[in-house]
Amino acid sequence: MSPQQFAGHSPQQLASFRQARLSRDPRFDGTFFVAVTTTGIFCRPVCPARLPAEHNVLYYAHALQAMAAGFRPCLRCRPDSAPQSSAWQGIDTTIKRAQQLLSRLPAQNVGQIATRLGISSRYLHQLTTRHLGLTPKQIQIYQQLLFAKQLLQQSALTVTEVALACGFQSSRRLQIAMQKHWGLTPRNLRRTTSVSTDTPVTHLFLACRTPYNWAQVQEFLAVHALPLVEQVSANSYQLVFNWDQHAGRLKATYNASKNGFDVELELADIRCIQPVMQNLARVLDVNADPQLIKTALLNAGIASGQLVEGLRLPGTWSYFEAGCRAVLGQQISVKAATNYANQLVAKAGQKNQFGWVFPGPEAVANMPLTALRLPASRQTTLHTLACAFVQHQEPPGRDQLLALKGIGPGPAIIWKYAGLPTVIFIWIMIWW
Incomplete structure (x- = not known):
């Protein structure tokens, strides 16, 4: 077996992947890819094609590794559409x-x-x-x-x-x-796809790691929604945004039968499609490992009978928005914090060609301190946070945030960071 193929995995683990391939278990979709030596094609473990013989199969942790070995993606199961693999979560x-x-x-x-x-x-x-x-x-x-x-x-x-x-x-x-x-x-x-330039809407599909509890995600998004910039219905999430100063609008509709979201995108610059889709995947937390979450909850003392399948932790659209919500939401209810966030959009938000968007750091930094009816210390902290984002080319890290006056280590907010095994909790507290 090549050193690229599941290095460090035991024979027992490889046996589980073989079993997952033979049963087409959707829980393993995105965790590994199956390459067939007789056809030169690699697939997702859920591919509906006729199962190849085991001696003709190679297993890869990444679609890119299968490509590097000379295999091309299957046109039927579309490995490019698989949920993001978590196979390398343990590396540096x-x-x-x-x-x-x-x-x-x-x-x-x-x-x-x-x-x-x-x-x-x-x-x-x-x-x-x-x-x-x-x-x-x-x-x-x-x-x-x-x-x-x-x-x-x-x-x-x-x-x-x-x-x-x-x-x-x-x-x-x-x-x-x-x-x-x-x-x-x-x-x-593109043999079966008709091309039309009559509509500016791009339709894509965003796959989920299953099981996925859309009801829980939908409820969270609905409670925290800012009506001027986002709308949440029983089966969809809509948002107006700016990405690198380019206007955009999206609508993600949950499709339970396909285990994912049908996404409609309108973008002023089509070069933003990939990063916008990646950010949407983070917001909806589609790539979290359900088995890892289940194990963590059981280890934390939750009884197996109390577990809810497919739990997720939705995120906010931007790092800066998460910071603003953290400051505005100190020692008050979720409803009151959301009301303050709505006021912030109304006072400092801007419109693009699709509608209102959450204000950027510059807009909040230039907003009068008295624009929101907040305690003076909280207004100052919000302004300090915005100035920190303006001054840094990339979002400030935890140490840089903790160096700001009014921000210290304490329980206040869950801040998600993309690309890690699960969520990382960065606790921020406003010192009054």
């Missing part, structure tokens, strides 16, 4: 962060990513090669190709628009890359 934090940065679109220069990680380009290459069996460049190109495949098969974007959205400078470059790595062309992938 630098590797996780590197994967996140290398997977983002538009793709950044590898040297710049290494600088952001605080390491050299050479060391970044060594890390990804040793732990993932892929070079940084391979990770980037494979992510671009998988996302291009998803757009070609799910959306009505033209091939040129798909190429631009995935970071290729032209449709010709996308075609060359697909032909090189898969022996396919964009036309081959």
Whole structure:
């Protein structure tokens, strides 16, 4: 077995993956991929195609690793649409962060990513090669190709628009890359998809790790919703936002039969599609590991009969919005905190072509301290927080936040961070 394939897993664990493949267990969707040596294709473990013989099967922890080994994605089960894999959650934090940065679109220069990680380009290459069996460049190109495949098969974007959205400078470059790595062309992938440029709406599908408790997520979102910028119905979530100064609107409708969300996107810049979808996945917490959550709750002393299947922890759209809600929600009810957040949108929020959006750091920093009827100390803390976000190119970290006057370590808010095994709790308390 190749060192790329589930390094460190015991024979018993590999046996469980074989059993999951044979039973097409949806709980394992996204945790591993199945490559078939006789066809040169790799699939999700839930693929409805006829099961290959075990001696013709190889198991990979990542879709990118299967691609690096020369396999192309299945056109039937679409591995590009699988829930985000959690197979590498136990590796070093630098590797996780590197994967996140290398997977983002538009793709950044590898040297710049290494600088952001605080390491050299050479060391970044060594890390990804040793732990993932892929070079940084391979990770980037494979992510671009998988996302291009998803757009070609799910959306009505033209091939040129798909190429631009995935970071290729032209449709010709996308075609060359697909032909090189898969022996396919964009036309081959779009044989059954009609293309129309009459509508600005892009339709995509966001898969969930199952089981997924939409009723619990929907209730949380509804209670915390800000009516000016978001709406929550019995089966959908809508939001107006800005992404890198580009206007956007989305609607995610839960589809229980497909274990995911049918997403409608309207974006002023189609290059924002991939990061917006990643952020939506974080907000809806679709990639959390249900088995990990179940084990943690049982270990915490919750009786098995009291467990609720598919629990999730929804997030806020932006790190800054989470910070504002933390400050506004100190020592008051959820309803009162949401009312203050609504007032903040009304006082400092801005409109784009789709409607109202949550205010950015600059707008809150320039807002008069007396705009909201808050205690003076809380108003000052909100202003200090906004100024900190304005001054930093990236969102300030925990240590930087704790250095701000009015913010200290204490129980107040759950702050989610994408890309970790589960949620990380950063506790923030306002000192009065």
